[in-house]
Amino acid sequence: MSDGLKKNPLVMIVDDVPKNIQILGNILRENIQCDFSFAQDGRQALDIISRSAPDLILLDITMPVMDGLEVCRALKKNPETADIPIIFITARVDSEDVIKGFEAGAVDYITKPFNSPELLARVKTQLAIREQNAIILRQNSELRELLHVLCHDLVNPVAAILGLVNMLDDSGPMRKLKPLMLDAADNALGLIALIRNMRKLEDKNESLDLRYLPLSELVRESLCMLEQGFNKKNIAVSIEMPDALHVCVEAVSFVNSVMNNIFSNAIKFSMKNSTVFVSAVLKGTEALLVIKDSGIGMPDEVLNNIFSVSFSVSRTGTDGETGSGFGMPLVKKFVEAYGGRIEISSSEENELSPSGTEIRIFLPGRISDL
Ligand SMILES: Nc1ncnc2c1ncn2[C@@H]1O[C@H](COP(=O)(O)OP(=O)(O)OP(=O)(O)O)[C@@H](O)[C@H]1O
Numbered sequence: 114m115s116d117g118l119k120k121n122p123l124v125m126i127v128d129d130v131p132k133n134i135q136i137l138g139n140i141l142r143e144n145i146q147c148d149f150s151f152a153q154d155g156r157q158a159l160d161i162i163s164r165s166a167p168d169l170i171l172l173d174i175t176m177p178v179m180d181g182l183e184v185c186r187a188l189k190k191n192p193e194t195a196d197i198p199i200i201f202i203t204a205r206v207d208s209e210d211v212i213k214g215f216e217a218g219a220v221d222y223i224t225k226p227f228n229s230p231e232l233l234a235r236v237k238t239q240l241a242i243r244e245q246n247a248i249i250l251r252q253n254s255e256l257r258e259l260l261h262v263l264c265h266d267l268v269n270p271v272a273a274i275l276g277l278v279n280m281l282d283d284s285g286p287m288r289k290l291k292p293l294m295l296d297a298a299d300n301a302l303g304l305i306a307l308i309r310n311m312r313k314l315e316d317k318n319e320s321l322d323l324r325y326l327p328l329s330e331l332v333r334e335s336l337c338m339l340e341q342g343f344n345k346k347n348i349a350v351s352i353e354m355p356d357a358l359h360v361c362v363e364a365v366s367f368v369n370s371v372m373n374n375i376f377s378n379a380i381k382f383s384m385k386n387s388t389v390f391v392s393a394v395l396k397g398t399e400a401l402l403v404i405k406d407s408g409i410g411m412p413d414e415v416l417n418n419i420f421s422v423s424f425s426v427s428r429t430g431t432d433g434e435t436g437s438g439f440g441m442p443l444v445k446k447f448v449e450a451y452g453g454r455i456e457i458s459s460s461e462e463n464e465l466s467p468s469g470t471e472i473r474i475f476l477p478g479r480i481s482d483l
């Protein structure tokens with residue numbers, strides 16, 4: 114939108130005393146380029162807001178019919194109006210009104226009688242924040258759109274490369290090159306799939322199908338998928354957890370993205386003939402799942418950036434396995450989407466302790482026979 118077409122911000126003033134509306138309106142009109150709407154009680158305010166949402170509301174606390182606190186709570190409860198900033202108008206600074214106003218969701222307050230410079234400073238600040246937020250949201254959505262197009266349009270050429278490489282003759286110099294090219298193309302497709310998963314997760318955070326499910330079954334499902342990898346390095350798995358322990362997760366992502374990545378990392382960075390320990394206990398309403406390997410461990414630089422998508426910490430495994438470095442950021446995103454959290458400690462080999470990595474995942478949990 115060009116500057117010429119930019120709309121003025123809409124400021125709403127809600128006060129049961131017309132004189133106050135007049136004073137506030139005059140101070141603002143003379144100093145800020147904005148449009149106004151007015152209401153003299155809470156109900157009227159909600160009615161007007163539902164038809165035309167303002168960018169800022171100056172809201173009196175004490176009003177007949179429906180007071181300012183009630184209006185504020187109603188607006189914050191409604192997702193369509195929750196992010197409209199509200200500045201309370203109150204007669205006394207140190208009164209309980211101010212605390213109650215903040216608790217109800219207000220961003221600031223002004224006191225009567227009105228002090229023009231202070232009033233203007235507070236209103237301008239909130240309008241500037243509102244404008245910045247709108248810009249950030251717009252840029253964010255443009256970037257997401259771009260990422261979507263990029264992922265969508267990259268899949269076909271990369272899949273075509275994969276298909277063509279597969280058709281290449283296995284003899285001669287291709288014998289060594291073909292698996293490398295297949296790996297690279299596979300990795301590229303994996304990366305695209307991961308970015309898409311992350312996007313989906315951000316979009317549908319609210320609607321993940323979260324259910325209490327038996328943790329040991331989910332863990333075994335993932336171990337079963339990775340059986341070949343464990344066997345190839347002769348890595349044993351020790352599992353210790355009550356069968357009745359249930360965790361609240363979304364099954365497909367938990368098995369395929371969370372557990373599979375953690376286990377495939379444990380395989381990738383463990384030595385042959387070692388053991389991976391998996392245990393879980395319930396602590397109150399929280400299940401603690403621990404996955405411990407005695408692999409090569411991580412230096413601080415890797416550990417400190419392991420959840421960052423912009424800083425690649427990907428290393429090759431003990432058998433030359435490669436990866437994209439997107440696994441752990443995705444694990445964290447999913448765990449947090451389930452309402453849980455993840456912690457990692459890791460040490461490389463030194464004189465004091467053997468090397469290894471311990472991952473602790475906290476999830477909403479309960480013991481249940483179902
Ligand atoms: N169990 C582990 N032991 C040692 N290092 C690990 C372990 N898990 C992760 N790391 C380190 O963290 C990096 C990032 O892990 P992450 O799972 O995000 O990516 P990746 O395994 O390299 O690739 P991808 O999972 O996308 O195939 C790894 O490359 C490795 O350097």
Ligand SMILES: [Mg+2]
Binds near residue numbers: 374377378436
């Ligand atoms: Mg990984």
